[in-house]
Amino acid sequence: MVRLLFLLLCLALPAQAQRQMVVAAHPMAAEAGLAMLRAGGSAIDAAIAAQAMLALVEPQASGLGGGALMLHWDANTRHLAAWDGRETAPAAAGPGLFLRDGQPMGFYEAAVGGRAVGVPGAIRMLEAAHRRHGKLPWAQLFAPAIAASEAGFPVTARLAAQVAADADRLRRDPQARAYFLPEGRPLAEGARLRNPALAATLRAIAEGGADALHRGPIAAEIAGAVRGHANPGLLTTDDLAGYAPMEREAVCGPYRGFTICSMPPPSSGGVAVLQIFGLLAHQDMLVDPRGVDAAHLLGEAGRIAFADRNRYLADADHVPVPVRGLLDPTYLTIRAQLLDRDRALAAPRPGNPPWQGGAPLASQPPQPEHGTSHLSIVDAAGNAVALTTTIEDAFGARVMVRGFLLNNELTDFSFLPEVEGRPVANRVGPAKRPRSSMAPSIVFGPDGQPVVVVGSAGGSRIIGHVAQTLVAMLDWGMEPQAAVALPRVGALNATLELEAGTGAAALAPALEARGFPVEVRVMNSGLTAIRLLRGPEGVRLLGGADPRRDGVALGD
Template identity: 70%
Template sequence: MAAPALAQPVIAQNHMVVTSHPAASEAGQAILRAGGSAVDAAIAVQAVLTLVEPQSSGIGGGAFLLHWNPATRELATWDGRETAPAAARGDLFLRDGRPMDFFDAIIGGRAVGVPGVMRMLEEAHRAHGKLPWAELFAPAIRLAEEGFPVSPRLARLLAGFAGTLRRDPGARAIYFTPEGAPLAEGARLRNPALAATLRAIAEEGANALHRGPIAQEIVRAVRGHANPGLMTADDLAGYAPHRGAALCLPYRVFALCGPPPPSGAAVVLQIMGLLGHFDVAGLDPAGLDAAMLISEAGRLAFADRNRFMADPAFIPVPVSGLLDAAYLTARAQMLSADRAIGAPQPGNPRRYGPALASQPPQPEGGTAHMSILDAEGRAVSMTTTVESAFGAHVVVRGFFLNNQLSDFSFLPEMDGRPVANRVEGGKRPRSSMSPMLVFRQGELEAVAGSPGGARIIGYVAQALAALLDWNMDPQAASALPHVGALNAATELERGTAAAGLAAGLIARGAPVDLHEMNSGLNLIRVQRQGEVRRLLGGTDPRREGMVAGD
């Protein structure tokens, strides 16, 4: 059953899957009904999303996964973020010493990172899976062979990017009519090439992508493009996901947890840590005071993000300092509901050593998010991406390659100082993906996350405030008009009630921009009455998601 937009949450007792497409939610639900784990369902969901939502995520991209197992009390993070090829250097996106135009940089092989999502899911399945690996790809293989109707969102994006997509032979064969027109809404889309690739992955595991004929074809597509990249067969074969401990921060009576950098979860935690110094629960969710505090906390946190956040394997990231209670208290004293900060500057967490320059702003693309809870209480919060819409606009064997290297800073240094998130061989680019789990007294309370590029961080923070401070149900929280920030300006969602706050915020000194804020929040809230568990699910009405639960 699907959650109606702007209506009531879906309620279930046994298990729940919330994804950005009905076919993906149905595939995950089928796996859970067959006795699969939350990770099993996530693998089936990712395979289907590769087919039905290729503009957002797929097996040619990367992801962050957060997993909770109540039986062992283990909270683990899995980092399947793409990496830069070993030969990549800081000048990858410079032309005559100047940053390339963003769109020129992202189309083709130059920005393709070594994909990591299938290696990550394979390792997570070894640790947390129940059903055989091969069974998890059956729904996507069947749907790829039989076809599915093109959704309104996919049709709109195919038409919008038809010019570059049409140039790629693989994309042209799948997403265009014989006459060269992009497939329209309702047209039946079949992808036998992807079915064959998924069948190979089902039989051989992630090695099907990282070694052998498919890997060789990926390398040829990257290096042989008119805008060539640097990836080699050794880069693909050598990719390894990271497993580690989650970052957690107390918030009211809750504990908020997400993956460490290079994910965006640390910035979400900073925003929430700043808001924790104020009586957010006593504010009107649609009022000026709430908008000021949420956006100002975001502006401060993004100032720190732009200076410090990068791959911690390459540069020390002062996460403990940025989330230190004393540091957050000092930063929170800069916030006021009455007056905006003039120009937020990064702080100095625990006298951080390296002299770094802040990364200048640049676009970040879209993603997909899934929230899953199985019958035994295991939870998955996973955000997954190919970066911009349709990634690099290069199709290999039925799937799009990512353009994730564009999440690095195009400038390796500013004013003679290095940028933390500069390009380096083997490095993982900074990410905004922020899958989150919420706990209360050691028990799972909520599963949350969203797509949306750099705005993911603000979407997730606002949704957490809606769930935990304003006690909104997941459907109402996902539909709440957006207020956020990307350091420089307070952003209000155009065409919603939030836009009506502009004059009041400007009067308080806030620099205001109105934007389309196309989030895709997928949320689960867990309620308990004794031994009885009640699951509430909500999906963002701005996209095409669905809640499936029993």
């Protein structure tokens, strides 16, 4: 009861802190991260503890069986690193993985089972980052999640609803059925859910590091579950043992005196967000945040950016990706001339950025992207983490091993390897990372210090969620909680989407009159954000957690 009252008080008051803060999609994850900060840990330590807890309390979105992309700011060295823990395709995977009789499979025909399971990378990446930036012992970071897995946690309304909606698919896997559908019925809200199998897996990782997941009996069970499924995949124990995370250089771009930095390929999220701001920089954004002009500008900039994304963005380790050209100021100025404040483009087309290489590419046809969770963290030393973590669709591949779900991340590849005889950049390839839309972002002020840490869940809608939230804070002066709670407006490919049940939906007729193809729909964003305000008395931290999820901002 005391803990419940504490959490309700935290939710009722503005999220503010003076030293350190964790914002996560579930209160228990935020608590686990904050406990590490209070023990003297770093932002990386807090991220690992929170990620481990999310594997228990938000299993439908992320966990040990998926991947993650992360920006890390080292306040001491003033170095920004982009850590890539994205899943990879098995070595045996080829362009026809999702074709049947030459035609693309249906999404759930491909996603459910072993076929779409990629090599998980989140824990291996976090381990590498911990070696560089961790302060607490590795094993200590898993203690909260192990204890909670053994004691259990109350099922939230959101988790119960998602289990009920996906019951038919979860029922196909024996372990998932036993866990999520006890006695054949979906989990009920408020039920205490224990996961001793996950506790054992977390204990193995705490003692043996990421090798406990990537080698030995757990790895063998993962590979066996994938290859032995009725919809079999190609993952092997060699694929798991050979996985390597990457440390990359973040992509950054200017915006009205700020510098926005985000994730490079294999994510399309960072480049697309920076393109949106490269276009909006040529516009007066002092408009009503909830009005038709704001929706028009955000939507049209997003539609133009998506046209480039769908043509050019993929794993740059495997295909030429003209990142420099796509973010070139001159190129973006040319693209900005397409944005008319009164009329939408009939059909945005990809541009012709400089510094291209390789064969001419075809644009990838639209296909679903889902899932994901996000953590925003600032520690007492000023280090910051923006971590987006995922198993792709809700409940991933619906295959459960040792208390956690496996990802269906390979469905983020294009099902069609070529269109009209031209290759698609994001086609399947051995050891290739599927294109992501995750956009963990850190914004820097004119003094080079972080002013915003932000990111979101939401599949390819992440791009619009992050862009709208940053515009709200940087242009409209909103505090993080107000920014993440705004009615969602954003592009998805050529369509302008408006959040159902909010004031945004009422804008549809006016936007359609301007030529936009509009869809009103539920928006399951999962934003978390921290705003750093510097003054004579030091830094003040303001946090915001998306009210569409169970998240909370906690700090000291």
